[in-house]
Amino acid sequence: MKSTLPYIRTRRILGIFLFSLLLMISCKNENSTENTPEIIDISNYTKTDSILSIRSLMEDVSYIQLKGADTFFLSDTKKILEIDNKLIIHDKNKEVLVAYDLEGNFLGHVGGKGVGPEEYRKVNDFDIHPQRNSIIIFSRGDLGFLEFDHNLNFVQKVRLDIWAMQMSILESGNLAFYVGFTKGSNNIFIFDIEGNKIEERMPFPNDQELFPINFTGFIKGDYYTYSLSSVIHKIQEGEDKDNGIYSISFPSMRKEEDKFNFQSLLTAKNDQAGIQHLYSFTLGGKNSKEVLFYYGYRISQATRGSTLGVKNESGQIFSHHNLKHGSQSKSDEFVKLFFLDFYTLPSYSSKSNFYYVVSTQEGLDYLHRKEKDTFLEGLKSIDLDLYNTLKDAKDGDNPVVMRFKLKDKI
Numbered sequence: 001m002k003s004t005l006p007y008i009r010t011r012r013i014l015g016i017f018l019f020s021l022l023l024m025i026s027c028k029n030e031n032s033t034e035n036t037p038e039i040i041d042i043s044n045y046t047k048t049d050s051i052l053s054i055r056s057l058m059e060d061v062s063y064i065q066l067k068g069a070d071t072f073f074l075s076d077t078k079k080i081l082e083i084d085n086k087l088i089i090h091d092k093n094k095e096v097l098v099a100y101d102l103e104g105n106f107l108g109h110v111g112g113k114g115v116g117p118e119e120y121r122k123v124n125d126f127d128i129h130p131q132r133n134s135i136i137i138f139s140r141g142d143l144g145f146l147e148f149d150h151n152l153n154f155v156q157k158v159r160l161d162i163w164a165m166q167m168s169i170l171e172s173g174n175l176a177f178y179v180g181f182t183k184g185s186n187n188i189f190i191f192d193i194e195g196n197k198i199e200e201r202m203p204f205p206n207d208q209e210l211f212p213i214n215f216t217g218f219i220k221g222d223y224y225t226y227s228l229s230s231v232i233h234k235i236q237e238g239e240d241k242d243n244g245i246y247s248i249s250f251p252s253m254r255k256e257e258d259k260f261n262f263q264s265l266l267t268a269k270n271d272q273a274g275i276q277h278l279y280s281f282t283l284g285g286k287n288s289k290e291v292l293f294y295y296g297y298r299i300s301q302a303t304r305g306s307t308l309g310v311k312n313e314s315g316q317i318f319s320h321h322n323l324k325h326g327s328q329s330k331s332d333e334f335v336k337l338f339f340l341d342f343y344t345l346p347s348y349s350s351k352s353n354f355y356y357v358v359s360t361q362e363g364l365d366y367l368h369r370k371e372k373d374t375f376l377e378g379l380k381s382i383d384l385d386l387y388n389t390l391k392d393a394k395d396g397d398n399p400v401v402m403r404f405k406l407k408d409k410i
Contacts, residue, residue, distance in 0.1 A: 038245065067398065095124075
């Protein structure tokens with residue numbers, strides 16, 4: 001009689017193989033689920049009794065009147081971050097970095113323009129290094145970055161030999177630079193603090209035409225978007241692929257598969273459908289659960305533009321459906337003063353967990369030259385602190401900084 005042991009052994013091996021295969025498939029499906037972006041659908045907005053001011057979503061709000069306009073006049077703010085009770089502010093127009101204390105007193109420049117070993121040709125971007133508690137300035141003209149400590153003293157100047165548009169510092173302490181000009185290659189380069197290139201990210205296909213545009217998020221901290229995309233990715237250092245964290249969904253939006261099709265952007269300008277995409281974003285709060293973003297929208301032939309969207313810690317969504325913002329509500333005092341368009345997106349400072357945004361020139365024009373009494377009267381019943389800050393403001397003063405946190409839930 002023939003032995004059945006080889007048969008039993010074969011079945012056992014086959015069973016182990018099938019079990020392992022199912023386990024791998026299960027793990028793969030589990031991982032792919034984890035990498036699926038959370039959808040922020042602005043049409044699934046939180047129902048409210050009336051249209052809200054953005055001010056209703058905030059708490060711990062305070063205002064800082066920047067002083068010393070005769071010493072330094074802040075002309076065009078791009079970013080504000082905090083380090084050791086100092087506000088570090090990038091003046092995009094003057095291409096310099098300056099510091100104020102939290103009472104609004106001017107402390108001085110961070111570095112200075114020039115070609116010396118401790119100088120920069122201009123400030124294109126900056127960030128705060130979380131581990132070193134220092135300020136990193138990216139100077140495109142110097143093809144590198146400069147580091148200053150928390151007391152604004154020079155530390156080092158490092159050449160990278162890259163031509164980039166933006167920079168950010170990752171959770172790891174490495175520096176990420178968005179190049180934005182290279183097709184057929186990656187567009188985010190990651191360096192360590194000594195200037196050694198570690199990784200590359202954000203591939204752009206060689207068969208597509210690429211040109212830079214200045215109204216998308218590109219890179220903020222560990223997060224970035226492709227120029228014509230509405231998906232926010234998180235950089236996963238050491239991994240083969242970055243995770244899609246959030247996918248913003250709104251009417252007449254560009255298809256994600258068209259994120260490399262810059263030619264369609266030119267066509268869309270003449271398209272009555274008004275195809276739009278994500279313009280800019282900021283992530284903040286605990287574990288980056290809060291999202292502030294500007295997007296294009298269209299609800300009629302006459303009503304279109306860019307407007308602010310918000311997802312708070314609890315997942316509530318606010319958009320042009322339930323917020324006073326965009327082309328229908330520029331009479332709102334907070335829209336005019338702080339949230340006029342995608343160039344005025346607040347900066348989030350992980351050092352203090354506050355958002356910062358600077359008053360717009362258009363808002364100050366209303367305050368000083370158009371309808372001051374009416375404007376201030378509208379503020380008085382909404383925000384007495386802002387009213388008191390602005391009532392004695394004079395034309396030619398430096399702008400006002402708004403400091404706030406988002407409420408977890410409304």
